[in-house]
Amino acid sequence: MTAVxxxxxxxxxxxxxxxxxxxxxxANKTSWVGxxxxxxxxxxxxxxxxxxxxxxxxxxxxxxxxxxxxxxILGTDSFGRDIWSRVVYGAxxxxxxxxxxxxxxxxxxxxxxxxxxxFGGKLDILVMQAMDxxxxxxxxxxxxxxxxxxxxxxxxxxxxIALTAIPPFARIxxxxxxxxxxxxxxxxxxxLGYSHPRILTVHILPNIxxxxxxxxxxxxxxxxxxxxxxxxxxxxxxxxxPTWGSMIREGFENILDTAWLSLVPSVAILIVVxxxxxxxxxxxxxxxxxxxxERGG
Amino acid sequence: MLQYLVKRLLFAVPTLLAVLTVxxxxxxxLPGDPAQVILGEQASAEAIQALRLRLGLERxxxxxxxxxxxGALTGDWGSSMVxxxxxxxxxxxxxxxxxxxxxxxxxxxAIIGIPLGVWSALHRNRLIDYVTRIGSLLGLSFPAxxxxxxxxxxxxxxxxxxxxxxxxxxxxxxxxxxxxxxPAINLGIIMAAYITRVTRSSMLEVLGEDYIRTAHAKGVxxxxxxxxxxxxxxxxxxxxVVGLYLGILIGNSVLTEIVFNRPGLGKxxxxxxxxxxxxxxxxxxxxxxxxxxxxxxxxxxxxGMIDPRVKYQ
Numbered sequence: 001m002t003a004v005x006x007x008x009x010x011x012x013x014x015x016x017x018x019x020x021x022x023x024x025x026x027a028n029k030t031s032w033v034g035x036x037x038x039x040x041x042x043x044x045x046x047x048x049x050x051x052x053x054x055x056x057x058x059x060x061x062x063x064x065x066x067x068x069x070x071x072x073i074l075g076t077d078s079f080g081r082d083i084w085s086r087v088v089y090g091a092x093x094x095x096x097x098x099x100x101x102x103x104x105x106x107x108x109x110x111x112x113x114x115x116x117x118x119f120g121g122k123l124d125i126l127v128m129q130a131m132d133x134x135x136x137x138x139x140x141x142x143x144x145x146x147x148x149x150x151x152x153x154x155x156x157x158x159x160x161i162a163l164t165a166i167p168p169f170a171r172i173x174x175x176x177x178x179x180x181x182x183x184x185x186x187x188x189x190x191x192l193g194y195s196h197p198r199i200l201t202v203h204i205l206p207n208i209x210x211x212x213x214x215x216x217x218x219x220x221x222x223x224x225x226x227x228x229x230x231x232x233x234x235x236x237x238x239x240x241x242p243t244w245g246s247m248i249r250e251g252f253e254n255i256l257d258t259a260w261l262s263l264v265p266s267v268a269i270l271i272v273v274x275x276x277x278x279x280x281x282x283x284x285x286x287x288x289x290x291x292x293x294e295r296g297g
Numbered sequence: 298m299l300q301y302l303v304k305r306l307l308f309a310v311p312t313l314l315a316v317l318t319v320x321x322x323x324x325x326x327l328p329g330d331p332a333q334v335i336l337g338e339q340a341s342a343e344a345i346q347a348l349r350l351r352l353g354l355e356r357x358x359x360x361x362x363x364x365x366x367x368g369a370l371t372g373d374w375g376s377s378m379v380x381x382x383x384x385x386x387x388x389x390x391x392x393x394x395x396x397x398x399x400x401x402x403x404x405x406x407a408i409i410g411i412p413l414g415v416w417s418a419l420h421r422n423r424l425i426d427y428v429t430r431i432g433s434l435l436g437l438s439f440p441a442x443x444x445x446x447x448x449x450x451x452x453x454x455x456x457x458x459x460x461x462x463x464x465x466x467x468x469x470x471x472x473x474x475x476x477x478x479x480p481a482i483n484l485g486i487i488m489a490a491y492i493t494r495v496t497r498s499s500m501l502e503v504l505g506e507d508y509i510r511t512a513h514a515k516g517v518x519x520x521x522x523x524x525x526x527x528x529x530x531x532x533x534x535x536x537x538v539v540g541l542y543l544g545i546l547i548g549n550s551v552l553t554e555i556v557f558n559r560p561g562l563g564k565x566x567x568x569x570x571x572x573x574x575x576x577x578x579x580x581x582x583x584x585x586x587x588x589x590x591x592x593x594x595x596x597x598x599x600x601g602m603i604d605p606r607v608k609y610q
Contacts, residue, residue: 136590144567229442229559266447274434279432
């Protein structure tokens with residue numbers, strides 16, 4: 001990105017994955033802005049009970065559809081619930097569903113990709129073909145199907161989102177495994193009689209871990225967007241639990257009178273997804289320099 | 298060329314069969330009895346049993362599977378469990394709206410995204426490049442329904458330039474375009490964000506090549522270097538990305554059709570989901586699968602149009 005990185009006598013890229021990440025961050029100042037924003041959002045989610053001025057599900061019908069005031073910072077919705085408190089608690093749901101589903105996809109996808117890449121052969125072809133089939137499905141449509149069949153609950157949402165995110169992790173874990181397993185030190189491990197699980201976890205995993213981690217941060221943005229989309233369609237966590245997507249949906253039903261209701265959570269989602277994308281923007285170059293500017297979804 | 302086309306079509310068949318199999322098993326294996334779901338919690342055991350028989354859920358799984366696959370491939374997708382009308386007919390009724398919308402947004406995205414990406418690449422690390430990069434990052438951060446709601450608020454409700462409900466428009470071309478405009482702009486902006494980014498990075502790569510320096514050195518006009526020598530080579534990754542993001546586009550079109558209350562596959566699928574119309578859902582999944590397989594094929598064929606060096610074998 002920078003001129004320094006291009007000049008021939010620049011320092012060789014640092015070896016440690018951590019230093020690589022720091023360097024990517026510094027090359028792209030927006031990454032720091034994104035990281036700072038996400039830190040604030042995380043704090044808001046953690047300290048939601050302290051920041052909320054009201055109970056997010058408490059209805060106060062006499063105060064419905066009030067504008068912003070000292071008592072209700074961002075006004076109230078059509079049930080007289082405090083919008084600010086609902087947005088603050090909504091951050092918890094979004095981050096929780098997003099993070100857990102991506103963690104599951106990371107673990108399951110990496111295991112699948114590593115095993116396929118390590119053992120190769122027919123297993124590899126079969127597994128990766130299956131991943132491609134899954135990948136060819138639009139993630140929102142797949143999510144819709146799964147949640148509609150299983151019913152909307154936090155667990156099922158996490159399952160649906162994780163399912164759509166597994167194939168990309170399998171792919172990114174497989175490629176380096178295939179090249180690493182040919183190296184001499186893996187040969188040596190085999191000669192020493194190490195078991196396959198031991199070689200995979202102790203000797204191959206550390207090599208591919210940074211890339212998986214970076215992919216995780218990229219896909220978190222997508223996961224949060226998909227969760228909000230499903231909630232907006234009406235397949236999210238059941239009301240009255242406050243989620244940003246369902247708040248937008250409620251506001252949208254009366255958009256002519258109460259546009260405000262859907263705008264506040266809309267801005268909240270936008271801030272979080274934009275911040276995550278800013279973080280990912282710099283990191284993407286670490287994963288794959290060829291993928292500059294691209295992203296999955 | 299024809300030979301390649303036939304070969305590619307043959308290769309698409311296993312993919313198609315695999316996805317159809319996934320669709321079938323998602324619908325059957327996930328917990329929840331369709332008959333129970335359709336009739337509700339209070340339904341009697343006899344009523345559920347009767348519906349299960351009618352839906353063919355009592356047959357052995359392998360028979361159901363064979364029936365489903367045969368039907369899917371021959372166009373016999375059964376009748377909607379809610380309206381009773383043939384699924385295929387319902388789908389064919391609305392599919393032109395969705396095709397119109399997605400095609401318009403890809404065109405719009407290319408018209409905005411490609412020049413912007415080229416411009417940004419030519420002014421690398423200058424203010425315009427910076428603004429374009431942040432802008433496109435913001436553009437692709439928008440969930441489609443959030444941008445749709447904002448467009449609807451500003452241009453349909455506040456300014457009244459466009460209808461609030463894009464019924465799809467029947468009648469004159471002008472009316473039709475007016476109904477198409479806002480939904481297409483919504484998807485077009487998001488598409489443009491993706492296209493800008495990939496065009497920029499792909500152009501940067503090509504601009505660093507030796508033959509570009511040679512072209513400059515031998516006195517080719519700067520504009521010709523950009524358009525003829527660079528962009529043409531830079532477009533392959535752009536086409537790939539447009540093909541890859543079809544999945545996102547399809548998902549986004551569902552959300553857009555809901556917000557603008559526009560007819561199309563998206564509205565059909567959400568209606569089918571809320572009414573538990575399983576036959577309709579299966580039919581729609583088959584449609585989506587066909588679309589994806591066809592687009593993958595078209596993407597491959599476009600390579601040859603852009604780059605004559607690509608040989609079809």
